[in-house]
Amino acid sequence: MKRRADPSSKSCGACNLCCIELPIETPELRKKAQTPCSHLTDKGCGIYANRFPICRQFLCGWRLFPELGEEWRPDLSGIMIVQVAQADLPDAYRPAGHGMQFLVVGGEDAVTRPGVAEYVADQVSRGVAVYLTANTPRALINEYLPAAASRDLPTVRRIVLHLYRLLMAARAKKGFLGMLPHFYRLHVEKQRAAVKR
Numbered sequence: 071m072k073r074r075a076d077p078s079s080k081s082c083g084a085c086n087l088c089c090i091e092l093p094i095e096t097p098e099l100r101k102k103a104q105t106p107c108s109h110l111t112d113k114g115c116g117i118y119a120n121r122f123p124i125c126r127q128f129l130c131g132w133r134l135f136p137e138l139g140e141e142w143r144p145d146l147s148g149i150m151i152v153q154v155a156q157a158d159l160p161d162a163y164r165p166a167g168h169g170m171q172f173l174v175v176g177g178e179d180a181v182t183r184p185g186v187a188e189y190v191a192d193q194v195s196r197g198v199a200v201y202l203t204a205n206t207p208r209a210l211i212n213e214y215l216p217a218a219a220s221r222d223l224p225t226v227r228r229i230v231l232h233l234y235r236l237l238m239a240a241r242a243k244k245g246f247l248g249m250l251p252h253f254y255r256l257h258v259e260k261q262r263a264a265v266k267r
């Protein structure tokens with residue numbers, strides 16, 4: 071779903087991930103996640119001049135957020151950030167404005183790439199709601215990252231990778247409910263760490 075002018079100077083270039091990865095449910099266009107849009111060609115959108123309103127309106131986080139450099143372009147980074155509307159967030163996160171959903175499509179290399187832990191830690195320390203998804207139900211991960219406040223980036227990287235692996239395991243084997251015990255265990259570990267401090 072691309073490409074309209076935006077406040078930044080970025081352009082989608084060769085990226086077309088949103089036309090493949092995102093589910094779309096509108097009267098004009100329906101597609102499943104992880105499925106190329108039927109209008110997508112090897113040269114980009116085949117109906118670009120007449121593309122649908124949803125396609126004209128959408129910009130991924132890389133297009134929206136000027137602090138994200140070229141290395142964050144979704145097809146290069148393997149991570150598509152999608153802005154989450156303030157109204158869709160739990161109350162505790164609304165004061166920080168919109169949330170961010172990190173959709174990982176590039177595997178563990180994408181999750182552990184330099185700069186990812188730093189950016190996640192920045193958002194978490196600012197109180198921004200951060201969700202992680204691997205084309206699974208998204209998980210709000212702020213509570214698992216107390217290490218963000220102290221800029222303990224190796225721990226942030228390790229926890230994000232662990233959460234990603236849980237999502238992938240759930241996707242492959244058990245379904246989302248199957249990973250709730252793992253999230254519970256992480257929660258308990260976090261509480262124990264807090265008690266020890």
Ligand code: SF4
Nearest residue numbers: 071072089107115125
């Ligand atoms: S209509 Fe074009 S811009 Fe919209 S999702 Fe399909 S390929 Fe992408």
Ligand code: SF4
Nearest residue numbers: 072082085086088130
């Ligand atoms: S994911 Fe972002 S950069 Fe890629 S085509 Fe969509 S809007 Fe453009």
